[in-house]
Amino acid sequence: MTTFLYSLLLTAGGDRMAQTDPHGWTLTLISVTVVFSALIVLYFVYNLSGNIFSGKFKRAPKPKKKRTAASGESAEVAAAIALALDMENGGDTYAAIATAVHLYLNDNVHDVEPGIVTIARKESAWNNKALNFRKLPR
Amino acid sequence: MSIQSDHIEKLVQRRAKARLGGGEKRIEAQHAKGKKTARERLELLLDPGSFEEYDMFVQHRCTNFGMDASHPDGDGVVTGCGTIGGRQVYVYAQDFTVSGGSLSKTMSEKICKVMDMARRNGAPCIGLNDSGGARIQEGIDALAGYAEIFERNILGSGVVPQISAIMGPCAGGAVYSPALTDFTFMVKNTSYMFLTGPAVVKSVTGEEVSQEELGGASVHASKSGVCHFACDTEEETLEGIKALLAFLPQNNLETAPLVETSDPVNRVDDALNSIVPDNPNKAYNMYAVIGSIVDDGKFLEVHKQFAKNIIVGFAHMNGRSVGIVANQPSELAGVLDINASRKAARFVRFCDAFNIPLVTLVDVPGFLPGTQQEYGAIITNGAKLLYAYGEATVPKVTVTLRKGYGGAHIVMSCKQLRGDINYAWPSAEIAVMGADGAVNVLYAKDIKADPEHAKEIFEEKKKEYTDLFSNPYQAAQKGYIDDVIEPRNTRFRVIRALEQLAGKREEIPAKKHDNLPL
Numbered sequence: 075m076t077t078f079l080y081s082l083l084l085t086a087g088g089d090r091m092a093q094t095d096p097h098g099w100t101l102t103l104i105s106v107t108v109v110f111s112a113l114i115v116l117y118f119v120y121n122l123s124g125n126i127f128s129g130k131f132k133r134a135p136k137p138k139k140k141r142t143a144a145s146g147e148s149a150e151v152a153a154a155i156a157l158a159l160d161m162e163n164g165g166d167t168y169a170a171i172a173t174a175v176h177l178y179l180n181d182n183v184h185d186v187e188p189g190i191v192t193i194a195r196k197e198s199a200w201n202n203k204a205l206n207f208r209k210l211p212r
Numbered sequence: 213m214s215i216q217s218d219h220i221e222k223l224v225q226r227r228a229k230a231r232l233g234g235g236e237k238r239i240e241a242q243h244a245k246g247k248k249t250a251r252e253r254l255e256l257l258l259d260p261g262s263f264e265e266y267d268m269f270v271q272h273r274c275t276n277f278g279m280d281a282s283h284p285d286g287d288g289v290v291t292g293c294g295t296i297g298g299r300q301v302y303v304y305a306q307d308f309t310v311s312g313g314s315l316s317k318t319m320s321e322k323i324c325k326v327m328d329m330a331r332r333n334g335a336p337c338i339g340l341n342d343s344g345g346a347r348i349q350e351g352i353d354a355l356a357g358y359a360e361i362f363e364r365n366i367l368g369s370g371v372v373p374q375i376s377a378i379m380g381p382c383a384g385g386a387v388y389s390p391a392l393t394d395f396t397f398m399v400k401n402t403s404y405m406f407l408t409g410p411a412v413v414k415s416v417t418g419e420e421v422s423q424e425e426l427g428g429a430s431v432h433a434s435k436s437g438v439c440h441f442a443c444d445t446e447e448e449t450l451e452g453i454k455a456l457l458a459f460l461p462q463n464n465l466e467t468a469p470l471v472e473t474s475d476p477v478n479r480v481d482d483a484l485n486s487i488v489p490d491n492p493n494k495a496y497n498m499y500a501v502i503g504s505i506v507d508d509g510k511f512l513e514v515h516k517q518f519a520k521n522i523i524v525g526f527a528h529m530n531g532r533s534v535g536i537v538a539n540q541p542s543e544l545a546g547v548l549d550i551n552a553s554r555k556a557a558r559f560v561r562f563c564d565a566f567n568i569p570l571v572t573l574v575d576v577p578g579f580l581p582g583t584q585q586e587y588g589a590i591i592t593n594g595a596k597l598l599y600a601y602g603e604a605t606v607p608k609v610t611v612t613l614r615k616g617y618g619g620a621h622i623v624m625s626c627k628q629l630r631g632d633i634n635y636a637w638p639s640a641e642i643a644v645m646g647a648d649g650a651v652n653v654l655y656a657k658d659i660k661a662d663p664e665h666a667k668e669i670f671e672e673k674k675k676e677y678t679d680l681f682s683n684p685y686q687a688a689q690k691g692y693i694d695d696v697i698e699p700r701n702t703r704f705r706v707i708r709a710l711e712q713l714a715g716k717r718e719e720i721p722a723k724k725h726d727n728l729p730l
Contacts, residue, residue: 184698184700185697185698185701187478187698187701187704187705188478189476189477189478189704190477190478191477191530191707191708191711193708193711193712193714195711195714195715198715200715200717201714201715201716201717202465202717203464203465203466203467203567204465205717205719206567206605206606206717206718206719206720208720208721208722208723208725209719209721209722210722210724211722211723211724
C-alpha cells in the first residue's frame with residue numbers, strides 16, 4: 075500500500091515537472107549547483123585540515139621586548155627574582171642564580187668576530203730569520 | 213782469549229770505572245746529601261738511550277800538591293750529546309764526586325768542546341753545575357779554564373739557547389757562567405751561588421749570614437733575580453728544563469716547534485669583559501687574563517718570585533710559542549721599577565734573539581717614584597726595557613687593558629717603538645697621566661684661587677679630562693692603536709695578529725753592536 079502511494083506521488087511529481095519544465099533545464103541547473111557546492115565545501119575542508127597538520131596555524135610567539143645593556147628593567151627583574159627567592163628560601167644560591175640571570179639578560183651586546191684564521195703561511199726566503207740579523211758594517 | 217777481546221774487555225772495564233766517577237764511597241756521600249751524581253742527572257734529563265758521552269778518558273794534567281797521585285778518567289765533568297723530546301742538545305754535568313767538581317784546565321776543555329759543538333751544530337747547551345769552584349792546585353790554569361768557558365758563553369749567546377742548572381755549590385768565578393746563560397735553574401736547599409762565601413763576608417764586613425741566606429735558591433729567585441726558576445727537587449729542576457726547551461727553538465735561525473692544540477682560536481671568554489674593575493684604583497689578577505687567552509691556559513712563568521709587578525713567561529697561542537710580558541695590577545699596582553724593567557728587558561731580548569713573538573699586556577700606571585728608585589738608576593734600567601722593545605724585530609702584539617700612562621706607556625711596546633699591532637680594550641686609558649694628577653697640574657692655580665669651591669672645580673675638571681683622555685679612542689683616532697677590541701675576543705685577535713706577522717722581516721741599521729744602557 076505504502077509503495078503504491080509513494081510511486082503514485084512520484085509519478086504525480088514527475089508529471090508536474092514534465093509539464094512545467096519539459097526540456098529538464100531546472101533539473102540540470104539544480105544538479106550542477108549541488109555538485110559544485112559540494113566540491114567547494116570539500117576544498118575548504120581539505121585545505122583546513124592540511125594546514126592544521128602542517129602546523130601553519132601555530133600561534134606566532136609574541137615579539138620579545140628588546141633589552142639593551144643600558145636597560146635597567148632587567149636588572150630590576152633580576153633583583154625582584156632574587157628578593158622573592160631569598161624571602162621564600164633564603165639562600166645565597168638563589169642570589170647567585172638571579173645574578174646570573176641578570177648578567178645573561180644584560181650581556182647580549184657583543185662585537186662579533188669571524189673566529190677563523192684564513193692565513194696559511196709557509197716558510198720562504200722572505201721570512202728567513204737571518205734577514206733580521208744586524209748587517210755588519212762594511 | 214784473543215788480543216782483540218782483551219782490548220775490548222779493557223775498554224769495558226775502563227768505561228765502568230769512569231762511570232763511577234770518584235768512586236762508590238763518594239757517590240754514597242753525594243746521595244746522603246740528597247743529591248744525585250752527574251750521570252744520574254743526565255739520565256733523568258735526556259731521552260733514554262740518547263746520551264753519547266765525549267772525552268770519557270780525559271784526565272787532568274796537574275802534578276802540583278800530590279795531584280799526580282790520582283788521575284780519574286773523565287776528570288770532574290761528564291760531557292756529551294743527547295736528545296730531549298727528540299731534539300738534540302749538548303750537555304755537561306759537573307761531577308762533585310771527583311775532587312768536589314772543582315774546575316781543572318782539562319775539565320774546562322771538555323766543557324768548551326761541547327759548547328763549541330752546540331754552537332756549530334745549532335743545538336741548545338745545558339750545563340748542570342755542582343762544583344766547589346776552581347781547582348786551586350792548578351793555579352792560573354783553572355782561571356784560564358773559566359775564562360774560556362765564559363768566552364764561549366758570550367759567543368753562544370743569542371745563537372743557541374744556553375741553560376744552567378745549579379745543583380750544588382757554585383761559588384767565586386764559577387757563578388759567571390750561569391749568569392751569562394739565558395736561564396738559570398736552582399734547587400732549593402742544596403744549591404747556592406755567591407761570589408764570596410759567608411766566611412769571607414764575615415771577615416770583610418762583619419756580617420753573619422748563612423749560605424742559604426747569602427746565595428740560596430730562594431734568595432736568588434726573589435731578591436737578586438739571578439735565578440729564573442727555583443725548584444724543590446733535582447727531579448723537578450730537570451723536568452723544568454725539559455718544559456722550558458719545549459718553548460724554545462734550537463737556534464737563532466729556527467722558530468720554536470709548533471705544538472698541536474685542541475684549544476680553538478675563536479674561543480671567547482666572557483669573564484674578560486668584566487675582569488677590569490669599574491674603579492680604576494682597584495686591582496685585578498693579570499694571570500687570569502693570560503690564562504684565558506693562551507692555549508689550554510698553560511703558562512710557563514719565568515722569574516716567578518722576582519719583581520712580581522711584571523709577569524714574563526712562555527705560552528702557546530694556536531700552537532705557536534710566544535713570550536708574554538704583562539704588568540700585574542695586583543702587585544704594586546703594576547708599576548715599572550728597577551727590577552721589573554731589568555726582568556722584562558732581559559726576557560724581551562731573549563725572545564727577540566730566538567724568534568719568539570712577543571705579546572704584551574699593558575696596565576701600567578707609570579714608573580715607581582722615590583729616591584730609592586732614582587738613586588738606583590731607574591732611568592737607566594727603564595731605558596733597558598725601552599731599548600729592548602725598540603730594538604726587537606720579532607712580531608710584537610700589544611694589548612692595553614686599562615692604564616697606559618706616560619713614559620711607562622711608551623716603554624711597554626707602544627706603536628712608535630715598532631709595535632706591530634697594538635690593540636686596546638674599551639676600558640683602556642692611554643694618556644700622559646691619570647686624571648687626578650693631570651687636573652692637579654693643569655688647574656692648580658684655579659683650585660688654589662678658590663679654596664671654597666676647590667672640590668667642585670677639581671671634580672668638574674676631572675670629569676672633563678676623563679671624558680677626553682681616559683679612553684682608547686684618542687689614541688685610536690691618531691692611529692697609535694690599531695683597533696679597540698672587545699675583551700672576550702682577545703685570544704682570537706692576538707692569534708690572528710700573530711699569524712699575520714709570522715712572515716715579518718725587518719732590518720736594522722748596520723753597526724758593530726749597539727750600546728745598550730747597561
